[in-house]
Amino acid sequence: MTKIIWMTDPHFQNEGMVGDLNPRTRLKAAIDHMNTHHANADFMVLTGDLVGDDIEGDYTLLATYLAQSKIPVYPLVGNNDDRAGFRAHLSLPDGTMDDFIQYSIDTGEAQFLCLDTHMIGSHAGQFCAARQAWLTDKLSSDKPTYIFMHHPPMDLHLPPQDAIKLQEGDTFLDLIHGNVQHLFIGHVHRLTCGTVRGTPFATLGALSFQAPAPRPVWDWDSFVPAHEAPHYGVLYVENGNTTLQHTQFCAYDVGIES
Ligand SMILES: [Fe+2]
Incomplete structure (x- = not known):
């Protein structure tokens, strides 16, 4: 059995607030x-949007927070990340691609692929030919395959988030069709789950602020975080079966400062 803690979107800043939230x-x-x-989990995966605008300062302090974890931490890049700052301060597994923060975690029973969907200068995601070729090679494995990634490759009926999804989503879904057990996706700051072309997927609420439901209608100009508590995922993979538990780790007002 593999037990994984899944966290996403801390939007960590070494100082200051994210709205009224202390990240x-x-x-x-x-x-x-x-x-x-x-503490008995095998590892933790952090699916992107690790920092704010102070790349050097944020990653420097973030590394000291992550060092407090009793289990190994595997970080991914999101739209708010910076590959150079990321590599300078966070350790990555052997075999990580040279030009992208993309790597695999191999256990006895499965491979967990941590993808890089970052597109420089954009909140939308990108999955270029080099990253596709790496994934194609990994999908030739006989092991069951699970994917962690920041950007969703499809619409989720969340209009503001759908506008900044993975640009090469159709190509990506063609690539993984029939070859992947489950997708675990960050970016949307809201719980959803379902299937896409037959592959199960889940998104997760953020460690930081939560996106409101799509009704009443909102956009990024009118965005106000939902007053919902944060949570992380506890994921069990055993004999090809998958269980994801959502765990509230603190009350909504923890970190809210006026
Ligand atoms: Fe985010």
């Missing part, structure tokens, strides 16, 4: 909760 308080609460209750 340092939230990340510490999540890691403390994980260390207390899930």
Whole structure:
């Protein structure tokens, strides 16, 4: 059995607030909760949007927070990340692509592919030919395959988030069709689950702010975070079966400062 803690979108800043949220308080609460209750997990995956605008300062302090984890941490890039800052401060597994933060975690029973969907200068995602070729090679494995990624490759009936999805989504879905057990996706700051061309997927609420439901209608100019508590995922993979538990690690008002 493989037990994985799945967290996403901490939007960590070494100082200041994200709206009325202190992202340092939230990340510490999540890691403390994980260390207390899930230190027996095999590893933690963090599916992107790790930092704010101060690339050097944010990654420097973020690394010290992640170092408090009792289990290995595997970070991915999101639209708000920076590959050079990421590599300078966070450790990555052997075999990570040279030009992209894309790598695999191999266990006895499965491979977990951590993809790089970052597109420089855009909030939307990109999955270019080089990243596609790497994935094609990995999909030739006989092991069951699970994918962690930041950008969803399809619409989720969440109009603001759908506008910044993975641009090469159709190509990506053609590539993985029939070859992947489950997709685990960040970016949307909201729980959804379902299937896409037969492949199960899940998105997760953020460690930081939560996106509201799509009704009443909102857009990025009128965006106000939902007053919903954050959570992380506890994922069990065993004999080809998958269970994802959503775990609230603190109350909504933890880290909210006026
Ligand atoms: Fe995000």
